[in-house]
Amino acid sequence: MASSSHRRSRPERRGGRVPVVTVVAVAAVALVVSLVVAFRPDGGAADGGARAVEPAAGAPVSGSPTASGTTVSPSPKPKPSSASPSATAGATATARATAKGSSGTSGTSGGSSAGSAARAASGTAPQAGRIRPGAAYQGVATSYDIGNGDGACSYGPTSDVMTAAMNTADYETSKACGAYVLVRAGSGTSITVRITNECPAPCEPGQLDLSRQAFAKLAPLSAGRIAITWSLLSPATSDTVSIRYKTGSSQYWCGIQAIGHRNPLARLEVRTGAGWTRLARTGYNYFLSEQGTGCGAAIRLTDIYGERVTVEGIAVRANVTQSTQVQFARH
Known part of the structure; x- marks a missing residue:
């Protein structure tokens, strides 16, 4: 609001007739204003009439699609499961074959x-379970006799001895089956094994029960149990x-x-x-x-x-x- 010093003084009310010329002039101005309002582009009053609301720049348009085409909203990015460890952020495309x-x-x-x-x-x-790429897991390695190579994953007998059984928690109802895992011992020696079996209790989360042949590449079998770190691989x-x-x-x-x-x-x-x-x-x-x-x-x-x-x-x-x-x- 303007300060009082900027207000114009109200003229004193004086008696007498208003000149006819003044009345005619006021009427003419009122007529011009009415015509301007009637012929506004939006067809209504400046404030009270119905108007189409224009969206702000960059704001999404809601409602029915117009004749110019339908706007497709981008699908939300999938979120990793809250029960799983976080993986390194990044975008992937979906390929079909x-x-x-x-x-x-x-x-x-x-x-x-x-x-x-x-x-x-x-x-x-986005669809990983407990085991996620880009994450390193701490645990222990033990060993067992794999026999003919068959296991809980039901792959059948195999001559591949670089295999392992995953603890029940990380096995996750066979979600770990077929996964390739890089296993590293404290000495720095590492091997790659494929999950073909499940290791039930007393195997604990993070534990891998390696084939004897795989374990022997990390430590002597007499060690029995060694500390390891392991992570998921996507091999050639x-x-x-x-x-x-x-x-x-x-x-x-x-x-x-x-x-x-x-x-x-x-x-x-x-x-x-x-x-x-x-x-x-x-x-x-x-x-x-x-x-x-x-x-x-x-x-x-x-x-x-x-x-x-x-x-x-x-x-x-x-x-x-x-x-x-x-x-x-x-x-």
């Missing part, structure tokens, strides 16, 4: 090189993913297993008439379709980084390892 499956009788992966293009390494793993490999249906599988019930995936597997889905249906994962590392939904149909695999690969042409052939032409990208 489709391949025809071919039948095979051996228990190892076959086929050509990966169908997915290699991507830049990133610590972001020429193998591709293989698919195996469980013994007893048919079009009415089936269990499906993925073998040879470079990165830990987050989910397995089958194509149905209603779209993709996610199958439940068991502790013995098979995904079950109890009612036969999708048995023999296309299979979609998703790793912990969110990358998807689709496999088609895999028939329901119980206990037969069938190779594909797909593999997840390296991180």
Whole structure:
């Protein structure tokens, strides 16, 4: 408000008639003002009329899409699970690859090189469980006789001796199956092992039960128990993913297993008439379709980084390892 020194003094009220010229002039001004208001571009009063509200610069537009096109809002970035340790921040893209499956009788992966293009390494793993890339875990290593190499992950006998059993907490209902882990001893010596088994209690969180051959590369077997640090790997490999249906599988019930995936597997889905249906994962590392939904149909695999690969042409052939032409990208 202006100060009193800037106010104009109110003129004294004087008697007498108002000149006719003054009345005419006031009426003319009022008419001009009315015409200006009536012909405003927004068709209404300056304050009281209905007007379209213009959004502020940079503000999102809500409501129905206009004739010029529909604005698609970006999807929110997935957040890591609060129950899991934080991973290094970074963005990853989703890649898709489709391949025809071919039948095979051996228990190892076959086929050509990966169908997915290699991507830049990133610590972001939106679908990871307890074990996350970019994190180092403290624990102890023990050893056991792996026998023929089979274990809780149900991969079957193998000649690969660089394997390990994961403690139950980090095994996480077989989510750790197939994961490659870099293990480092206090001496600085390190090895890479693949998780093929579960180590139940008294194994504690962070503990790895290594094959004797793997343990012997870190310390003498007589040491029994040594302190280690370990972390998740996404290794170089020429193998591709293989698919195996469980013994007893048919079009009415089936269990499906993925073998040879470079990165830990987050989910397995089958194509149905209603779209993709996610199958439940068991502790013995098979995904079950109890009612036969999708048995023999296309299979979609998703790793912990969110990358998807689709496999088609895999028939329901119980206990037969069938190779594909797909593999997840390296991180």
